[in-house]
Amino acid sequence: MATHAIFEELGVSYELIEIDLAKNMQKSPEYLAINPNGKVPTLVHEGRVIYESAAILLYVIDQYPESGLAPDIHSRARGLYYQYLFWMSSTLQEAANRWAHPEQYVSGDSNLQQVKDNANDMLTHCWGVLEKVLTNNGPWLVGEQLTAADFHLFMVA
Numbered sequence: 068m069a070t071h072a073i074f075e076e077l078g079v080s081y082e083l084i085e086i087d088l089a090k091n092m093q094k095s096p097e098y099l100a101i102n103p104n105g106k107v108p109t110l111v112h113e114g115r116v117i118y119e120s121a122a123i124l125l126y127v128i129d130q131y132p133e134s135g136l137a138p139d140i141h142s143r144a145r146g147l148y149y150q151y152l153f154w155m156s157s158t159l160q161e162a163a164n165r166w167a168h169p170e171q172y173v174s175g176d177s178n179l180q181q182v183k184d185n186a187n188d189m190l191t192h193c194w195g196v197l198e199k200v201l202t203n204n205g206p207w208l209v210g211e212q213l214t215a216a217d218f219h220l221f222m223v224a
C-alpha cells in the first residue's frame with residue numbers, strides 16, 4: 068500500500084500485480100523465486116528486484132530526487148527520515164504483525180493471548196511515541212516536510 072501510494076503521489080506509471088494472500092499466492096514457487104520470504108510487497112524495476120516496504124520506498128524516492136519526498140542529505144531531517152522508517156519497520160510494524168498473527172510466534176493455542184497482549188503493550192508505546200512526535204514536531208514525521216516515511220506510517224496505521 069505504501070509503495071502503491073508513493074507511485075500515485077509521484078504520478079509515474081507502474082503495473083500493480085495482486086498477490087492474493089487468501090490464496091497463499093505469496094508462497095507460490097514463482098513468487099518465492101523473487102522474494103524468498105514469501106511476503107508482500109516486492110518491487111521489480113528495470114529487472115531489479117527489491118523487497119521490504121521501507122527499502123522499496125527509499126529506493127523509489129532515490130530515483131526521483133526532484134519529488135522532494137526525501138529531506139536534504141545534510142539535514143537532521145534526513146536522519147529522522149531513516150530513523151522513523153527503520154523504527155517503524157522493525158518495531159511498530161513487527162508489533163502490529165504479532166498482534167494480528169500471534170499464531171506465527173508460538174506453537175499451540177495456549178499462549179496466543181499473551182503474545183497478543185505483549186504486542187498490544189508495544190503498539191500502545193509506539194503510538195504514544197508517534198502521537199508526541201506529530202503533536203510537538205509535526206505536522207509530518209520529520210517536521211515541516213512530507214516524506215516517504217509518512218506513507219509508511221499511513222500504511223501501518
Ligand SMILES: N[C@@H](CCC(=O)N[C@@H](CS)C(=O)NCC(=O)O)C(=O)O
Nearest residue numbers: 088093105106107108118119120121
Ligand atoms: N517487513 C516486511 C513485512 C511484510 C509483511 O509482513 N507482509 C505481509 C502482509 S502486510 C504478508 O505478506 N503476509 C503474508 C504471509 O506472512 O504469509 C515489509 O515491510 O515488507
